[in-house]
Amino acid sequence: MNKLISTAALLAIAVAASTVGASARDQIQVSGSSTVLPYAKIVAESFGETFPNFKTPVVESGGSGAGIKEFCKGVGEETIDIANSSRPIKDAELKSCVDAGVKDVEEIRIGYDGIVFATDIKGPDWKITPKDIYLALAAQIVVDGKLVDNPNAKWNQVNPNLPDWDIAAYIPGEKHGTREVFEEKLMTGGCKATGAADAIKKLGLDDKAAAAACVKIRKDGKAIDIDGDYPETLARIDANKTGVGVFGLAFYENNADKLKVASVSDVVPSTETIATGKYPVSRPLFFYVKKAHLGVIPGLKEYVDFFLSDQMIGDDSPLVEYGLVAAPDAERKAQRDAFAAGTTMKN
Amino acid sequence: MTDIALNPAAVSARPARRDIGLKRRYAAERRFRLYGIIAIAIGIFFLFALLYSVFSNGYTAFWQTEVNLSINLDPKIIDPDNKRATDPNVLLTANYPLLARNALAEKLGVSQSDKPGLRELGKLFSDGVRGQLRELVAGNPALIGTTQNVWVLTGADIDSAFKGQIDLSVDQTRRKVSDKQVEWMNKLKGEGAMAQRFNTGLFTYGASSRPETSGLSVALIGSLYMMLIVLCLSLPIGVAASIYLEEYAKKSRLTDIIEVNINNLAAVPSIVFGLLGLAVFINFLHMPRSASLVGGLVLTLMTLPTIIIATRAALRAVPPSIRAAALGIGASKTQMVFHHVLPLAAPGILTGTIIGLAHALGETAPLLLIGMVAFVANNPVTPLDPATALPVQIYMWANEAERAFVERTSGAIIVLLLFLAVMNITAIILRRRFERRW
Numbered sequence: 001m002n003k004l005i006s007t008a009a010l011l012a013i014a015v016a017a018s019t020v021g022a023s024a025r026d027q028i029q030v031s032g033s034s035t036v037l038p039y040a041k042i043v044a045e046s047f048g049e050t051f052p053n054f055k056t057p058v059v060e061s062g063g064s065g066a067g068i069k070e071f072c073k074g075v076g077e078e079t080i081d082i083a084n085s086s087r088p089i090k091d092a093e094l095k096s097c098v099d100a101g102v103k104d105v106e107e108i109r110i111g112y113d114g115i116v117f118a119t120d121i122k123g124p125d126w127k128i129t130p131k132d133i134y135l136a137l138a139a140q141i142v143v144d145g146k147l148v149d150n151p152n153a154k155w156n157q158v159n160p161n162l163p164d165w166d167i168a169a170y171i172p173g174e175k176h177g178t179r180e181v182f183e184e185k186l187m188t189g190g191c192k193a194t195g196a197a198d199a200i201k202k203l204g205l206d207d208k209a210a211a212a213a214c215v216k217i218r219k220d221g222k223a224i225d226i227d228g229d230y231p232e233t234l235a236r237i238d239a240n241k242t243g244v245g246v247f248g249l250a251f252y253e254n255n256a257d258k259l260k261v262a263s264v265s266d267v268v269p270s271t272e273t274i275a276t277g278k279y280p281v282s283r284p285l286f287f288y289v290k291k292a293h294l295g296v297i298p299g300l301k302e303y304v305d306f307f308l309s310d311q312m313i314g315d316d317s318p319l320v321e322y323g324l325v326a327a328p329d330a331e332r333k334a335q336r337d338a339f340a341a342g343t344t345m346k347n
Numbered sequence: 348m349t350d351i352a353l354n355p356a357a358v359s360a361r362p363a364r365r366d367i368g369l370k371r372r373y374a375a376e377r378r379f380r381l382y383g384i385i386a387i388a389i390g391i392f393f394l395f396a397l398l399y400s401v402f403s404n405g406y407t408a409f410w411q412t413e414v415n416l417s418i419n420l421d422p423k424i425i426d427p428d429n430k431r432a433t434d435p436n437v438l439l440t441a442n443y444p445l446l447a448r449n450a451l452a453e454k455l456g457v458s459q460s461d462k463p464g465l466r467e468l469g470k471l472f473s474d475g476v477r478g479q480l481r482e483l484v485a486g487n488p489a490l491i492g493t494t495q496n497v498w499v500l501t502g503a504d505i506d507s508a509f510k511g512q513i514d515l516s517v518d519q520t521r522r523k524v525s526d527k528q529v530e531w532m533n534k535l536k537g538e539g540a541m542a543q544r545f546n547t548g549l550f551t552y553g554a555s556s557r558p559e560t561s562g563l564s565v566a567l568i569g570s571l572y573m574m575l576i577v578l579c580l581s582l583p584i585g586v587a588a589s590i591y592l593e594e595y596a597k598k599s600r601l602t603d604i605i606e607v608n609i610n611n612l613a614a615v616p617s618i619v620f621g622l623l624g625l626a627v628f629i630n631f632l633h634m635p636r637s638a639s640l641v642g643g644l645v646l647t648l649m650t651l652p653t654i655i656i657a658t659r660a661a662l663r664a665v666p667p668s669i670r671a672a673a674l675g676i677g678a679s680k681t682q683m684v685f686h687h688v689l690p691l692a693a694p695g696i697l698t699g700t701i702i703g704l705a706h707a708l709g710e711t712a713p714l715l716l717i718g719m720v721a722f723v724a725n726n727p728v729t730p731l732d733p734a735t736a737l738p739v740q741i742y743m744w745a746n747e748a749e750r751a752f753v754e755r756t757s758g759a760i761i762v763l764l765l766f767l768a769v770m771n772i773t774a775i776i777l778r779r780r781f782e783r784r785w
Contacts, residue, residue, distance in 0.1 A: 027725075027733060029636060031718070038748065040721045041556040048724055049477065052439050056724035058637050058733040061743075062715065078633045081716075121517065229746040254748040257514045257522040 003215055008287055014165035025077045026298050028057035031176060032067025032084030032114055034229060035113060035248060036285050040320050043307045046318065049298075050306070054299035059084075062179045068288070072097035074290045077322045083288045086113065087178035094345060104291035104344040107333055109302065111313050112325035114274040115181055115281045118259040124163050126262035130280070132159045134190025136167050137223045139216040140200075147199045150218045171217070172246055173227035181283045182246060183215035186264075189280075191215070234258065249274065252322020273333040274325040282325065308336050401764070405757025411505040411546035411559060413498040414472060416450040418483060424449075431488065438488065447472055447499055454540070455531055467527055473500040475560035498544065503558035503751035505532060508517055509541070523750075549758060553724045554735070554743075558751035563759055566722045569639045569734030570766075571707060576643025576730065577707050578648055581699055584647075584656030585688075589608040592655075593662045594684050601694060613652035618662050620649045621713030629717060636718035637733035645717060646707040655704065657699020659726050661692040694781040701774040711738045737763045756771075 029042055047163045048056030058069070064085040071083035072093060089097075089107070097105060119126055134344045135158040140143060140147050155162035172178040191197045191214035217223045226233045230251040237245045237259070244262075249269055252259055264280055273279040287307075294301050306312060313319050313326055318325050327335070352761040410485045424431070425441040448469050451457075476499050483497070500506075504523040507513045511531060519526045535541035537563060552562030596602050614663065625643035628634045633640050665688045714720060720739050727734040735743075745758040 029733075031721075037722070038556065041554075044722060045556050046726055050440075058718075059722035060637070060718050060720060062720070066373075073630075076633075078629060078636060080636070108354070121521070132757065231747065232745060251748045254523070254750070257517050271412070346527075 012333055024057045026102065027055045027304055028082065028288075028297055028300050029055055029060070029080040029251065030082040030084060031060040031062060031070050031080045032082075033064040033086040033285075034061045034273070035064075035086040035177060036084035036110075036287065038174045038250065038322060039110065039285070039324055040287070042318050042322060043093070043312055046312070047303055047306050051299065051302060054302065056300075058340040059305060060282050063144070068093050071288060071290070072079040072100050072102055073163060074100045075102055075290060077297075079290075080295045081290055081297050082304075085179060085286045085288065088130075088284075088286060089288060089345075095302055102290055102292070103166065104290055106289045106339060106343065107345050108287050108289065108308065108329070108339060109327065110285050110287065110324070111319065111327050112274055113285050113323075114269045114271075114279060115178055115185075115283070116242055116247055116269045117262040117264065118237070118252055120237055121258055123241065123260055125164075125260070126244075127161065128159075128187035128262050129193075129265050130186045131179075132162065132190075133186045134194055134196070136189065137217055138191070138196065138214075139212070139218045140196070142194055142199050145267055147196065147203070150220075150222075153222070162254060163242075168240055168243040169223045170226050170233045170236045170245040171223055173225040176227075177197075177283075178246065178248070181281060184282045187215040187217075190328050204311040236311075238342055248323065249325070253323050271320065271321050271323075271325045284327075285324070289339075291342065304339055305336075308339060309331070352548065359646050366725060377478050385574045398481060399626075401757050401760050403663070404754055405759075405761045406500060407510050407551060408758025408761075409546050410543040410549060410756040412501045412509040412541060413544050414451070414501050415540045415542075416472075417494050417496050418446050418450045418480070418499075419494045420480075420491050421446060421449075425491055431491075438485045439481060441481070441484070442589060443472060443477045443484075444469065446480060447476045455534065457779075464527075467525060468531070470502050470527060471505055471531060471546075472558045473560070474557060475500050475555075482494050482643065500548070500559045501541065502624060503652045503749060505557055507750045508532060509543070510754075511650050511755070517627055527764045549755070549762075553726055554707075554722050554740070555724060556722075558749050561739065561752075561755065563740055563762060564726055565757075566735045566737045566740035569642070569719070569724065569728050570637035570736045572730045572734065573643040573646055573726070573736060574704055576706060578700070578740065580644070581649040581650045581654050581703065585651050585700075586696060588651075589655045589662060590684060592688070593659050594617035594680070594688070609652050610656055613656060614677075615642045617649050618712040623717035625778070626723060627717045635731055635733075637721050637723065638731050639719075639727060639734040639736075640730040641717050642714050642719050642734070642736065643730065645713045646710060649702040649710065649713060653703040654696075654700055657702070658692070658696045658711065661695025661699065664695060691783060694778050697777050701770050703772045708736075709738050709743055709763070710768070711736070714739055737766070739779070742761075 026046075030044070037059060040057075044057040044059050047054065058227065060080075062070075064083075064087055065081040067080075068085060068089055070080050073079045089105070090180050090331065097103075117126065117128060128316055132155075135150075136152055138150055140150075141150050141152075143151065152158050152167060154164055154166055156164045158167075171182060188211070191200075197210070197214055200210045205209075205213060218224075224236070227237070228246075233245040233247060234251075234255060237243045245259075247255075247259070249271070252261055252269075263269075267273050267279045269279045269281075274282045289300070289304055294304075310332065311317055312322065315326055317326070318345060326332070388550055405407065406648035424436050424445055425431075425443075428437075431437045447460075448465065451468055451471060452459065452465060455468065459465070473706055479497070483495065489738060501509070504513065505528065508515065508524045513522055513524060515522070515524075524532075534543060540646060548560060549562045551564050552560050553565040592602060592605065624641055628641045631635060669687050669691065670683055673687045674680070678686065680697065680745075711720065714736055719732065719735055720743065721735060722743070723733045723735050725732070737759065741759045742755055744752045744759060
């Protein structure tokens with residue numbers, strides 16, 4: 001028994017030791033946004049099928065911020081090659097990249113994603129505006145010229161055209177990239193439209209603090225942060241038939257037999273209305289590539305070329321079928337040209 | 348005594364019983380039994396609620412809808428320029444889905460000029476047909492030009508509709524299957540050409556963005572590698588550490604500190620081990636990301652305290668008389684430990700190890716940080732290749748948007764539960780079989 005144990009231990013330690021300084025990586029590694037994940041998966045899978053001489057890339061998901069952080073760890077085989085992101089990289093993040101030796105980062109925009117409001121399919125039709133959203137969900141609103149804590153408890157108090165439902169909105173939590181778009185496109189707009197922005201400014205806050213106060217969400221349990229993914233939001237709507245949830249367009253389209261989508265400012269979200277810019281709540285999706293890894297990691301250049309090709313992100317492509325909103329032709333061409341020229345971001 | 352004095356009627360009949368609180372004590376016992384039964388009932392209720400929800404959602408994942416097609420492996424489509432003798436890539440990149448579409452169009456009588464009809468038809472079967480036919484043709488090029496009868500996976504939405512998971516009563520614009528496709532589906536079903544067959548793909552496919560071709564194989568292999576690594580590392584290290592602490596080390600302040608630390612480590616949240624693994628194995632030792640080797644090492648660190656605690660308890664349970672007898676007939680201390688104490692403690696050690704392994708099998712949090720929560724399509728060959736684990740696959744499927752992943756999530760949970768049950772039953776059998784009583 002003791003001989004057996006000691007042999008096994010030695011063997012295990014030998015295996016562990018032999019892997020330090022392992023052989024060259026032959027697989028692309030991608031990390032980042034969970035919004036981009038389904039698209040990256042489709043591309044990775046088709047890439048593996050189309051190029052039998054390359055392995056299928058490994059795609060992790062942990063959120064845009066976590067992916068960029070991993071991306072900015074440095075250059076080398078043990079670091080990832082691509083970071084997916086549902087928002088542009090921040091200056092501070094780019095700086096940390098450069099400090100760690102990742103000097104040349106190429107930014108690639110793959111298309112657009114829409115953010116929709118949806119209710120249970122059996123509910124009435126919803127038409128909302130940023131103003132309604134602000135009045136229903138803001139921490140403070142203007143009543144009779146004064147800034148007070150949000151007193152609205154029902155949607156029809158916000159706008160008589162909305163149903164007589166208790167306000168219960170399931171919105172993305174603060175770690176989501178979607179939350180930023182929600183704040184930027186809806187809350188800020190609603191803040192201005194209701195006059196709350198002026199009232200907040202009168203309090204004597206500087207611009208930054210005023211902008212932050214504008215997007216502050218009420219904390220009395222009527223607006224519920226969802227830190228998980230969209231299936232969790234869907235489960236909440238299933239449980240509370242008078243709840244309103246925030247979803248990505250692709251998720252809604254996959255579950256359109258359970259959800260009814262709301263129009264925002266009289267525009268019904270669809271790939272067309274988002275591509276033309278009519279639908280107000282949309283955002284571009286990105287990924288970032290390490291230039292130093294191109295030509296070192298086998299298949300990386302081919303993967304990016306494949307991702308940018310019209311057969312992946314053009315009209316009628318599998319990504320568009322899944323819910324991505326294709327960028328206009330000229331923009332797609334510009335992205336391809338920039339990658340071919342090796343344009344990097346300015347540090 | 349005062350009772351008797353106060354109760355003359357009882358005195359006159361027969362000597363009264365002393366009140367020793369029997370009634371109260373019986374009542375207390377009955378109450379406690381009731382509490383116990385309620386506690387067990389609550390536990391069983393939640394267990395059954397869990398099992399019911401998992402099994403009712405998940406059993407359908409083990410059957411997958413397939414459609415039977417007579418596919419004509421037309422050389423004009425596979426190899427239009429007749430170059431397959433010189434260029435092996437022709438067979439790899441041929442337009443196989445077109446072959447399946449033509450076969451289906453013929454079967455359902457859809458004309459080749461009906462483009463929108465053909466497009467809808469193309470969604471009846473899975474794109475995985477490309478790989479399936481490629482394997483068939485590349486494996487045996489002589490088949491080109493013949494007609495083969497093949498079962499082909501249907502698309503995930505058709506599969507969900509076939510299983511009744513999509514609400515067909517809503518308008519067709521609001522669901523993923525059109526009325527036309529439902530009509531075709533029912534026609535094929537009536538002819539017996541579309542049926543549910545056992546889903547071997549669930550165990551042989553890796554991760555995929557298409558629900559119908561996504562399976563657990565990468566996760567199963569990754570979990571297997573990690574369990575092997577955990578077993579090979581944590582058992583010898585854990586047993587050696589506990590034997591030393593229990594049999595050799597003198598009790599001192601140092602061993603006390605070690606003991607407290609081991610007990611503490613057993614309760615540390617597993618994500619902490621993930622952070623440690625990221626810092627030590629990946630950033631410092633430059634091991635590859637997403638590899639099951641790193642996962643196994645992290646889980647080893649996590650399992651060690653559990654094994655050490657179980658092993659020490661098992662060693663302590665061996666009666667001192669055995670030790671004294673061994674030493675008394677002239678055995679050395681090492682002989683006493685390895686010839687007498689360790690064999691008697693083995694069932695306890697194995698039980699502890701298996702429970703520790705089962706715990707490690709169900710972990711996701713530490714794997715998140717070392718890159719194992721990932722989309723991995725290629726089966727890992729060595730522990731250095733990227734892999735995932737069973738609970739990770741469950742987590743990833745639970746976050747998918749497509750309806751068909753709901754049943755797969757529950758199906759994967761069933762597979763994981765089976766693994767855990769097998770491990771725990773093994774632990775019980777080992778204990779029953781080798782347990783000694785003194």
